[in-house]
Amino acid sequence: MTRLRLFDLPLDVITLDQTLDRLGEWIYRTPRAPHTVVTLNPEFIVQSRTQPDFVTVINQADLVTADGVGIVYAARQLAGTEVPRAPGMDIVRGLMERHGRDLRVFFLGAKPGVAETAAKNAADQYGIQVAGVHHGYFGPEEDQRVAELIRDSGAHLLLTGMGAGRQEIFNQYWRQVLNTPVMIGCGGVIDVLGGTAQLAPEWTRRMGVEFIWRIASDRRRWNRAPKLLQFVRLVQAQKRKQKA
Template sequence: MSRRLELLSLPLDPLDLSGAVETTSAWITAESRTPRTVVTLNPEIVVQSQHNEALAQAIRSADLVTADGVGIVWAARQLLGETLPGRAPGIDIAFELMARHGASLRVFLLGGQPGVPELAAQQAVQRWGVTVVGAHHGFFAAAEDQRIAELVRDAQPDLLLTAMGAARQEIFNQYWGLIMNVPVMIGVGGTLDVLAGTAQLAPGWTRRMGVEWIWRVAGDRRRWNRAPRLAQFVRLVRRERRRLAAREQGR
């Protein structure tokens, strides 16, 4: 692990995809089975954390916080003068870990609508030969959280992919992490939908440029409410940059 940065009062580990996979892979194979959480930071999560202390605490408590979107790379350059080595989106970390470990990897898929995690499980087995030890949809009430956490614990996975949407998935992993006792727990957003085939993966050119979110928002009306958060993120970064500049001038 390299030095940890602080971006808009949140931690950020400057690792690219290769570094994130190496780190999480080492956690999976460690004999200690210490439970660890991974947050893949994007502008939407940053904006939500400004008004959601539980989310902010989940991010600060995470063992690994990677740059998911190009917006985070831009913000690090604007506010910290740091050029990050690359991005490490949750979907890419998850797919790389399953490809690397294959049948030796015990995976639990949590999230999506009823039926989606089961379809995703079938695809994961076909593509990488992983051992899926559990699959459960993400449409359950908070009163059911402990039951689900204990279900995960009893399955003894090495990797938990939690796909319940920004904030909900990060808070769930952090709060119930010690109960679930999974070596690597990652909030992966719509990854199970993509794996199941119920959502389309953004085109390669958008992913290479780091603007796949534009493609997703434009093509899915259900995501249109996310656009204002992206604008809020830009305003947040610019306001913080002005504050830092003013402080520097006052010295």
């Protein structure tokens, strides 16, 4: 597997199927060992410019996949490399489809009640075992309690949906306590599974422009548009710097 560097952050050149193969190996490896997964998107890169802790945990991740088409664009412009996408939603669904009832999943994140609904829907649709659920509305003073709860659940897979930065930092900082084979910062995946957010239409996902659809269809996301513009400017500025 090739690992690129974009804006001082790692990016693994790995397909969705290869990602699912690798995570499947980690899930059932004996003895258990914790692994963190980051699904890199343009907002992460913009946010990391002002959050050194976020940069650190991304660099420490065991696997960093290209979540958004913006990352594919950046890799092409800055590294001259075509990077396949492995979005968080596709990774989560792929693992559940592949492993079904053999997979124990802990759902961490979203508003109170949403994780419970997401867990029930996932169990009904994919047959997975629900290792546990917990909402994402708690402060750092409760991190250890929640980490120990997840550890004691015996989960194979932890879905952490607490917002960019917070979810990755939680997974990495508490990884030894969590001792969960695969931990993914999955953003809005729990909301989608719980029915409180809509999955982008398939045609937008095939074209890699689902983020435009999400922003246009949800006023709560309009404040994210400036970050995408900032990302494009960062890429252009870095490309000019490399040519100089």
